[in-house]
Amino acid sequence: MAPKVKLPKPEELAKIEFKTPATDWMDTPVEFKPGTFCWGSKEKDLLTLGLPNPRQWSPADEDWKVPEGWETTILEGMAERLSKYRSFKIFMDICVRCGACADKCHFYIATGDPKNMPVLRAELIRSVYKKYFTKSGKFLGRLAGARELDMDVLKEWWSYFFQCTECRRCSVFCPYGIDQAEVTIIGRELLNLVGLNIDWISGPVANCYMKGNHLGLEPHAIAGNIESMVDDIEDITGIRVNPTFNRKGAEILFVTPSGDLLGEPGIQTCMGYLMLFHELGLDYTWSTYASEGGNFGFFTSNDMAKRLNYKIYAEAKRLGVKYIIGGECGHMWRVLNQYMDTWHGPADFLEVPVSPITGTVFENAKSTKMIHISEFTADLIKHNKLNLDPTRNDHLKVTFHDSCNPSRGMGLLDEPREIIKAVCNNFYEMPENTIREKTFCCGAGSGLNASENMEQRMRGGFPRANAVKYVQEKHGVNMLANICAVDRAHFPALMDYWNPGVGVTGVTELLANALVMKGEKERTTNLRFEDLPGKGGNE
Amino acid sequence: MDMKFLEIFNGKKIAISSRWLDAMIASYPNDNSGFLMNQKDRFANPVGYTFTTGIEGIIEVLVKGEDFSESVSFLEDIIKVRAIQDFTPAKAMAFVFQLKTIVREELGKEIRQNQIYDGLLDFESKIDDLALTAFDIYVKYREQIYELRTDELKRMTFSLLKKANLMSEIPDQEVEHKDQK
Ligand code: SF4
Numbered sequence: 001m002a003p004k005v006k007l008p009k010p011e012e013l014a015k016i017e018f019k020t021p022a023t024d025w026m027d028t029p030v031e032f033k034p035g036t037f038c039w040g041s042k043e044k045d046l047l048t049l050g051l052p053n054p055r056q057w058s059p060a061d062e063d064w065k066v067p068e069g070w071e072t073t074i075l076e077g078m079a080e081r082l083s084k085y086r087s088f089k090i091f092m093d094i095c096v097r098c099g100a101c102a103d104k105c106h107f108y109i110a111t112g113d114p115k116n117m118p119v120l121r122a123e124l125i126r127s128v129y130k131k132y133f134t135k136s137g138k139f140l141g142r143l144a145g146a147r148e149l150d151m152d153v154l155k156e157w158w159s160y161f162f163q164c165t166e167c168r169r170c171s172v173f174c175p176y177g178i179d180q181a182e183v184t185i186i187g188r189e190l191l192n193l194v195g196l197n198i199d200w201i202s203g204p205v206a207n208c209y210m211k212g213n214h215l216g217l218e219p220h221a222i223a224g225n226i227e228s229m230v231d232d233i234e235d236i237t238g239i240r241v242n243p244t245f246n247r248k249g250a251e252i253l254f255v256t257p258s259g260d261l262l263g264e265p266g267i268q269t270c271m272g273y274l275m276l277f278h279e280l281g282l283d284y285t286w287s288t289y290a291s292e293g294g295n296f297g298f299f300t301s302n303d304m305a306k307r308l309n310y311k312i313y314a315e316a317k318r319l320g321v322k323y324i325i326g327g328e329c330g331h332m333w334r335v336l337n338q339y340m341d342t343w344h345g346p347a348d349f350l351e352v353p354v355s356p357i358t359g360t361v362f363e364n365a366k367s368t369k370m371i372h373i374s375e376f377t378a379d380l381i382k383h384n385k386l387n388l389d390p391t392r393n394d395h396l397k398v399t400f401h402d403s404c405n406p407s408r409g410m411g412l413l414d415e416p417r418e419i420i421k422a423v424c425n426n427f428y429e430m431p432e433n434t435i436r437e438k439t440f441c442c443g444a445g446s447g448l449n450a451s452e453n454m455e456q457r458m459r460g461g462f463p464r465a466n467a468v469k470y471v472q473e474k475h476g477v478n479m480l481a482n483i484c485a486v487d488r489a490h491f492p493a494l495m496d497y498w499n500p501g502v503g504v505t506g507v508t509e510l511l512a513n514a515l516v517m518k519g520e521k522e523r524t525t526n527l528r529f530e531d532l533p534g535k536g537g538n539e
Numbered sequence: 540m541d542m543k544f545l546e547i548f549n550g551k552k553i554a555i556s557s558r559w560l561d562a563m564i565a566s567y568p569n570d571n572s573g574f575l576m577n578q579k580d581r582f583a584n585p586v587g588y589t590f591t592t593g594i595e596g597i598i599e600v601l602v603k604g605e606d607f608s609e610s611v612s613f614l615e616d617i618i619k620v621r622a623i624q625d626f627t628p629a630k631a632m633a634f635v636f637q638l639k640t641i642v643r644e645e646l647g648k649e650i651r652q653n654q655i656y657d658g659l660l661d662f663e664s665k666i667d668d669l670a671l672t673a674f675d676i677y678v679k680y681r682e683q684i685y686e687l688r689t690d691e692l693k694r695m696t697f698s699l700l701k702k703a704n705l706m707s708e709i710p711d712q713e714v715e716h717k718d719q720k
Pocket residue numbers: 104105106107116117118121163164165166167168169170171180181184441
């Protein structure tokens with residue numbers, strides 16, 4: 001006879017405790033599950049860049065092959081940065097744990113994981129700061145919230161500093177203005193001292209260092225890609241635009257993220273720039289050397305960002321232009337607006353940007369001499385300089401995502417909206433607490449738009465997608481506009497998962513579709529070769 | 540469905556929904572501050588909002604004794620969230636089965652008093668059906684995560700292939716079609 005198995009009684013079953021016990025955060029080690037982290041940086045890229053500890057490694061391995069004495073390297077690195085950056089020291093000291101920032105991070109909102117609360121993300125590093133740099137921490141240890149730096153801590157840093165998109169949403173809510181993005185930036189710098197970056201960042205940085213752009217496109221490839229866009233524009237409009245490359249003596253240098261040169265829907269945004277500049281008869285040039293507006297060095301270290309940024313002014317000087325216009329990008333503008341001038345300015349050899357069409361002087365760029373395509377375009381629209389037919393976008397119901405850096409980082413809030421409203425008849429805002437300064441991050445900024453961490457991206461972008469869902473259900477929104485190359489790369493996947501039926505577009509693509517160019521043929525398709533509303537089947 | 544059972548169920552639906560939500564939130568043991576439960580703004584707390592509306596939606600359908608297919612969209616909303624949250628499949632799906640336990644506990648006394656065990660059994664087989672559907676949904680979204688990666692790669696390379704005259708004559712949609720086969 002089979003032994004009798006004692007079955008639990010129904011009442012016992014009914015008393016099942018659903019809650020699994022929580023552990024204190026300091027006692028909860030990180031797990032690395034596929035889909036939720038990015039690959040580690042490759043040996044060849046670190047070698048190319050002369051960064052420490054080049055080797056093959058995987059975050060999923062137990063042994064991360066960090067160099068002997070790494071603890072000293074990190075602690076010395078911390079000491080150096082505490083004295084160099086006042087902000088870092090202040091952020092370590094002044095947090096009162098009021099909790100105002102706690103539930104403002106998209107990663108926390110989507111996971112409920114407390115280490116994704118901005119306050120706790122900072123605490124990951126602050127606890128080590130306390131142990132080695134404050135009296136109370138030295139003597140009281142854990143009682144004072146201090147802890148030793150060990151390999152588990154290092155792995156935890158890596159995990160959570162590469163789960164922060166440096167979006168600064170939390171800082172908007174902190175009464176002291178503590179900016180977790182800056183803490184993450186320092187955290188990543190420290191990690192880089194012992195060779196711990198992610199492949200999706202160090203790969204593009206190495207490309208940019210060697211070839212001038214993240215994608216590693218060489219000059220002939222850049223020119224070739226743009227030429228094929230020129231062919232497409234001719235097919236659609238009957239007009240052959242004629243961009244120039246590396247032309248000395250042009251009035252304006254145009255710099256855009258290389259993401260606009262490859263892949264959809266980036267290329268349609270790029271076609272938009274080409275059409276707009278042609279229509280205006282702008283005296284501008286592309287550069288195949290300063291061929292990257294973005295700067296993944298910014299996600300590595302201050303020095304690396306500075307190194308990669310140098311080529312923009314250098315090329316402006318070499319070509320002898322008067323000023324620079326930059327394309328639609330997110331973090332690119334944080335760097336240009338907040339760092340470039342300090343690193344490589346003042347750019348005295350350039351002139352304060354003046355629109356050759358409207359005469360507007362862009363005083364805001366008096367020092368950097370570089371203006372955003374949206375400010376430039378919004379000014380044209382304000383002065384009625386463009387012939388626009390918004391009905392060509394009538395099949396679209398558009399909403400606008402404020403990318404973190406242009407909105408929170410440089411206050412570019414109204415210009416893109418003015419453009420959209422002039423070129424589309426159906427525009428709907430997402431709810432107030434999800435846009436403008438309070439915008440939710442796309443979930444993949446600061447170098448986290450790799451593909452191996454797709455699950456993590458879907459999480460990080462959930463609060464944003466949830467707000468899109470609202471306008472999709474309420475107004476039938478079917479197009480998510482933005483002014484960022486990372487958005488254009490990441491959002492199509494995010495929308496496919498959370499909000500199928502919502503497309504993704506750059507603002508300049510919308511503009512170019514509505515732009516009535518002098519001498520154009522009757523357009524039957526948009527820049528994606530899709531039939532225009534009311535024109536379908538007429539061909 | 541047993542009318543008496545539905546009547547009793549209806550009388551307790553608020554308590555049942557709220558316990559079901561508790562059980563669901565309990566699968567986030569580290570959320571010590573109670574954020575997922577307490578933040579009521581649907582944009583500030585999309586996970587909590589999705590669960591609350593999802594649970595209420597499913598319970599409403601069940602209370603009416605209607606075909607559970609009406610509740611699939613709510614189920615889908617919940618599972619989509621759980622599918623990307625680091626859970627094992629079993630943990631992601633446990634909430635469906637927890638409803639059985641909760642209903643048995645909440646309605647146990649009345650069921651005994653009224654001798655409507657058949658009604659309970661009927662109801663439980665509905666939950667079993669719901670669970671099967673839930674597994675299909677879960678697998679669908681897990682697979683989609685992988686598809687998103689290949690789709691992304693395609694978006695990145697399509698213009699290159701076109702340029703190399705490898706695809707120039709084939710319209711976009713057809714290419715997508717072919718790849719799906
Ligand atoms: S900067 Fe953004 S991603 Fe980082 S902790 Fe703050 S809200 Fe989260």
